[in-house]
Amino acid sequence: MIPYLLGFHPSDSVVLLGLRRGRVIFEARGDLSGAVDLADYYAAVVTRQQVTDVMVIGYGPAAAVTPGVLAIDRELTALEINVLDVLRVTGNRYWSYSCRSLDCCPAEGTPFDPVSGPIAAAAVVAGHVALPSRAAVQRRLAPVEGLARSDMRRATARAGRRLGELIAVAADPPTAVFAAGAAAVDGAIDRQRSSGQLDNDEVAWLTVLLCHLVVRDHAWERVDGDLNVHVALWIEVLRRADPELSAAPATLLGFAAWRAGDGVIASMALERALAADPDYALARLLAEAVAGGVPPEAWDAARRGQTTRSGRV
Secondary structure (H helix, E strand, O other): OHHHHHOEOOOOEEEEEEEEOOEEEEEEEEEHHHOOOHHHHHHHHHHHHOOOEEEEEEEOOHHHHHHHHHHHHHHHHHOOOEEEEEEEEEOOEEEEOOOOOOOOOOOOOEEOOOOOOHHHHHHHHOOOOOEOOHHHHHHHOOOOOHHHHHHHHHHHHHHHHHHHHHHHHOOOHHHHHHHHHHHHHHHHHHHHHOOOOOOHHHHHHHHHHOOOHHHHHHHHHOOOOOHHHHHHHHHHHHHHOOHHHOHHHHHHHHHHHHHOOOHHHHHHHHHHHHHHOOOOHHHHHHHHHHHOOOOOHHHHHHHHOOOOOOOOO
16 A cells, blocks of 8 residues: 555655554655664654554665664654554565564565555555656656757746736736736636646746745645645646746645645655755745644644734745
């Protein structure tokens, strides 16, 4: 099940599943090479998520997996967190560090089929996808290149001139920019809902307008309802955006993916945002939330408890 929770087949990884009353509520993945150092971090995440049980799974050879997963197990057990099992996955077999019975956990490992078994089939039917690797997920977000990039560069130049003209003739430039931005954001969301695609000029216009925080905040507030719509929209905008204008769409993708429970896409998107602008405050805030294991439900709780105070980051 894990590849379909993560969105890719992990390798050289340590994965932690957090459960609450038998239901998986979050998953976290780290590089196997740093698994020992992840023990404190995973313990903090588990405590914050208020889980009742956890499972720890290491992917890789025994010599690389064992020290890390056992360090995490010790840290969680010391906090009186119920560790259901600690597993090692090598190839298409798994071994348990918790079970000593050869009747259910043979010395040669337990075989399983991560591609065509019943769990995989059920996941595919439910619409879940497991790409071959984390690198394959990154390629989903990669900027367009070649002719597509050249076309977008020209479209972005046109959008910049269009925005300059709008500001030059407007009696109230901030209001005019917000109105244009809100219309562009709302139109893009509606187009995505109807399975349409923005053309280059529409994407370029949207990315130029998103440089204004009032427009970005409007887009941020619209991330609701069917979150898959917003994830798909901002993936497409991010891929086609001029790299210098990618901080806002990358941050919006990170926010939408985090709320949708896709921590992998959220982390990658926020890395892109901060690579484009290391001082982009909203991206930094969201990156800290994702890395700290703050559950998406915290956003809904914050909205319900929000006061009349306002401010932008």
